Amino acid sequence: MSEKVSAKVDAKKETKRILFGLIGAVIMAVNIKTFVRAGGLYPGGFNGVTLLFQTICDRFFDITVPFSPISLALNAIPAIISFKAIGKKFTVVTSCMIVATSILTDIVPAVPITEDILLISIFGGLINGAAISISLIGGTSTGGTDFIAIYFAEKKNKDVWNYILLGNAVVLIIAGFLFGWDKALYSIIFQYTSTQMIHLLYQNYKKVTLFVVTENAEAVYQAISEVTNHSATEFSATGMYSNEKRKMIYSVVSTVEAKMLTRKVMEADAHAFVNIVKTDTLLGRFYQENNY
Incomplete structure (x- = not known):
């Protein structure tokens, strides 16, 4: 393959990576403001930890904390590890997607579609899984625990999405203890639906x-x-x-x-x-x- 053709292929690949990543970031941010916050859910991963921290600050300390700085801080260490272990281009683009998701989550207006918590859990989970899958298919990710999942898939040839689902249980236990078990249990439905959507749409490692x-x-x-x-x-x-x-x-x-x-x-x-x-x-x- 000539250098010119190779450069063209690489440019096409990077364009796809950025485009799919942006689509995933937009869908993720809109889903957080439309479904996740409307239902008071915790989506798991670093987004869930960020929302839990925001809720704790708001409920117990009467402090409104923006989404962006917490999310970016939590993603910093996995991003550094990913840069060394997975790939530079992947990590840079994913980091840009994390920033985009964080900023969009702060500026996108909250427009709840339904107040039915079960519908919010199911369809919010489906949309969340679709956003993650679109990013992965494009060669990037939504960050956070995606870094962990891709690391094990690349280096260990293992599918660890279900283990990540179990790891998210810690966030849900804390949320349930502090704010009520009903939201924590509905969040489990959200996360399970999201995980199954990823398994359905993203099959590269099967x-x-x-x-x-x-x-x-x-x-x-x-x-x-x-x-x-x-x-x-x-x-x-x-x-x-x-x-x-x-x-x-x-x-x-x-x-x-x-x-x-x-x-x-x-x-x-x-x-x-x-x-x-x-x-x-x-x-x-x-x-x-x-x-x-």
Whole structure:
């Protein structure tokens, strides 16, 4: 790839990163002012900690604290770690998104859509998860605990969103103890809905195992290599009904790659038999494209 083409690809990637990050920041800020604060919820992560701190200052000390300085202070340490461990461009753009979200949260007017706390919990969670997913798909994030999740996904190849959900329980216990357990329990619905939305929309780190029985093993392998940059393992096989010799290709790919790869495999061998199995645990060397 020439330097000119490479620069063009990089520019397109960074434009996408910034655009998706801005969209996520706007959605996150509007969601906080429209749903989260209207329901008195605590969304988890550093936004939840910030809102909890604001509420404590307001209720017990009669002090109104702006969202921005608290949020930025809490995100500072994870951002420094992310800069070193994940990627400079990713961290810089994410930091800009954190600033944008913080400022927008302070200036966007509060316009509650409904007073039904259950509807606020469910739809607020869905929108929150969508905002996080849009940012992640674009190659950035909304900051805070996203830094932690992406670090483990990149370095440890682990999905830790559910563990982060458990970690948020500490914030909810404090909120429940201080301000009533009803809001804390509704916040659990909010966070659970948000986490499931992320699992639905963002699938880059979900893995599947691909089994392909074929007569054209080399063409199938070339398709796997071109689409995913992964290698594969070839087994000799025999059809029990026909007693004909076949080859079975085994490979592990991401869920996103599997959709395109299945089409390519069938183009390489229209008579191939393809079986895709969900992979929960994977040990050993596995190529993971770094989008950060």
